[in-house]
Amino acid sequence: MRHYSIYLLSEDVANDYFGKEPLLYQLFSDYERTKMVESELLQRQVDYITLPVSVVELNYKLQKELKRYRGNSYSYDSHVHSLTLRRAGGTSQAQLSLFSSFIILNAKGSYEAETIFFEILRKYKSTFLAMDFDSERFGWLNPIKQQNFI
Template identity: 40%
Template sequence: MRHYYIYLLKPEIASNYFGKEWLIYQLFVEGETAKKDLRTIAQKQINYISGTIPTLQIKKNLDKALRIRNDFYVLKEHYYIDIKALESKAVLKDHGNMLTISASGSYQAETVFFEVLRQINPAFFAMDFENRNYGWLNPVKQVNYI
């Protein structure tokens, strides 16, 4: 089972930390594992760099992109994809300040959710703490000034 925690970072954070994703990941790790005082500071920093999750826009985009699929359904405000042929399942949950995706089987089902989210905003940052994977859903392109 894979568990992804997805935050929408503010645009200036996304552009300034492109290529330094490990620093963002480390902040979130400290927010989960540090001792009480440091955890409080890390949580304040996480709140500062995080943007508001566009819940309504996500709902509309999921409905628009996935309503024709017979393996997509919504139950109690949670979004499910169950691709039986590929033995791939995923559920997307909105927690207000972050999204979570829990997936099992092949990567196909979670990729469908990632694709919809990356089209909404390029500054979504996903982390799988258990497997130590992290990164942008849609890499922010840097502009080089000469």
């Protein structure tokens, strides 16, 4: 199973840290490991660089975009969106849970269902950073283009 923590970063931080994503990953990795200890310093750092997630607005956007999968494939209950796709190549399942400060995406099977969620988030805001701490993978959902000033 793949497990992603997704944070909405401020545009200034996203622009300043483009190309330095390993530094952001290290901060969030340390933050995830110390949540039980409640490191006040790490909490303040994460709060400073992230923006709150508009749960109500994003719920509406997800429901609107995923309405074509209603029925057996898509369900929604209390800020949790579940999508199951059955194709000839196998099954793809993903569950997206919304919180005011971050988003959790759990997925298994092929990558199709999680890609659909990532695409909706990418179109919604351009500065989401997704991190899979188990496999040490991370990246922007919408890569930031470098501006060339000549």
